[in-house]
Amino acid sequence: MAEVTTSLSIGQVAERTGLSVHALRYYEHEGLLVNPVRRGPGGRRVYSQDDVDWLTVCIILRASGMPLPALRRYANLVRQGAGNEEERLTLMREHQAHVTTQIGKLAECLDLIRFKVGVYEDLLDPDSAGDHQCHAPIPSAPAQPTEIRIGYARVSGS
Amino acid sequence: MAEVTTSLSIGQVAERTGLSVHALRYYEHEGLLVNPVRRGPGGRRVYSQDDVDWLTVCIILRASGMPLPALRRYANLVRQGAGNEEERLTLMREHQAHVTTQIGKLAECLDLIRFKVGVYEDLLDPDSAGDHQCHAPIPSAPAQPTEIRIGYARVSGS
């Protein structure tokens, strides 16, 4: 039963999160951490396991396309402590919706990509040609104004 | 049987693709189009249906995360005409793989997000609390160096 509190240097945290030390400092500076990292002698950052856990959450949210401002809002809510669970829920649900539709869009795109792959495969090996179908067809551009956005929200209309 | 060749102004193409006129000129300038757009009187761009179709493909590839350089390579291959189908196939397969793993990653992230949503839901309505499981758990940071990249390739090691 040793090791009551893990204490990691920024370098160690960088190693095990995959974030660069620069990014770690940047994240802290941007207020993405629930609490500003503890400092050891000489003003050096000392990370706890909690910090690493939180960073892991951050990384996953980032990887799913959550922009830093949203991450900051979330961190703020968590920092304020219990009582704002509704807001957190809203934020997470919004992100969930975002990720879900993003997956849907990617799946649609994949449909075209598979179609193209099939076409080229057939061209290169015409014997075993199957007939391919692309359900999100190229012909005739989308009637809906296309609204294909990789990011979060439409920022400004053109 | 009128209308043998569609001729659209850049504004019309912008409308029906959702790209801005700026983006359209930019794409052309960047060599993303199979052939440089025809010009009408006064040097104005005149788009054909083929151009629009190609742009639609571009939009889908972009929406699935293909970077402009890859799109340019693809356009170059198509421009060169028949004979390089292998290369096109390779390019498309690579992109397919990329999109597939991206969908996988997003699904993993979604797992955590759903978990969080569940936790907050329970907190706000403890009666109907279920037990939640997050299969890509927060506890204990990933042993693998995390390599969560939203974009295409690792550009430069830190």
Added chain:
DNA sequence: GCTTGACCTAGAGCCGACTCTAGATCCTAG
């Protein structure tokens, strides 16, 4: 004849998310 609006080119500016640099501090090993 003049205004309006869509278009043209070349190039500057912007945004998000880092990444890198400079110059200083500190700890450890030789």
Added chain:
DNA sequence: CTAGGATCTAGAGTCGGCTCTAGGTCAAGC
């Protein structure tokens, strides 16, 4: 004592992908 390596801060630079501006041309309508 000193050299090396990890850390610190503040701020500049980078990159991708557009977006915007300036300054100019052209056709149509009043």
